[in-house]
Amino acid sequence: MIAIRPETAGDHGAIEHVTRTAFGGEDEVRLIERLRADGLVIASLVAVEDATIRGHILMSRLDVRTPSGRIPAAALAPMAVAPAHQRRGIGSQLVTAAVAACRDAGTDLIVVLGHPDFYPRFGFSPILARRLKAPFSGPAFMARALKPGILDGETATVRYPDAFGLTNRERPEPYSAAAPRAGS
């Protein structure tokens, strides 16, 4: 039986382990640390079974602006399930709970860069994400509106926080960079 709950300080080591083994590197471990340190975490949830952390998901505050104002938005990243426990539905439970936590926190839009065959089943859409001026594009860049119509008639600009270590190429001229964009 899997239980989903918010992380506690005592979970940090186990979250690190799951993230490192799922991704096979340190980048996502560092991302989690930076998002925590920068106070950007909206929700950080763990999936627990037999008193062991099997999975983790983090939702963080994201700067999304339209000409008419700011949209309360979240980035879904990173998410990891221990390799031996993947494809058991744990990731799906984590996404569902994390989306609910964002909704409770007043988030109107969630953005993810991830597996194009996984996130659409939770309502994430690469077509909706085309309305976003962001450092990413293509089928892996997806968005889900928690407030219906939040991007209707709007083009919004996404600025990832420094924690992601990205160049926010939408400034000052969106899409003006000569380099191809990720996923395109």
Ligand SMILES: CC(C)(COP(=O)(O)OP(=O)(O)OC[C@H]1O[C@@H](n2cnc3c(N)ncnc32)[C@H](O)[C@@H]1OP(=O)(O)O)[C@@H](O)C(=O)NCCC(=O)NCCS
């Ligand atoms: C992606 C991940 C979080 C999914 O967790 P999970 O518990 O296996 O997910 P679920 O069991 O709920 O759902 C399974 C679905 O996940 C997707 N999935 C799982 N592993 C995958 C992989 N290695 N590559 C692509 N898709 C994968 C598939 O769409 C799969 O659906 P299917 O079984 O119908 O083919 C997990 O595989 C993982 O930690 N992967 C390594 C790290 C990673 O890629 N994180 C996400 C970055 S966006």
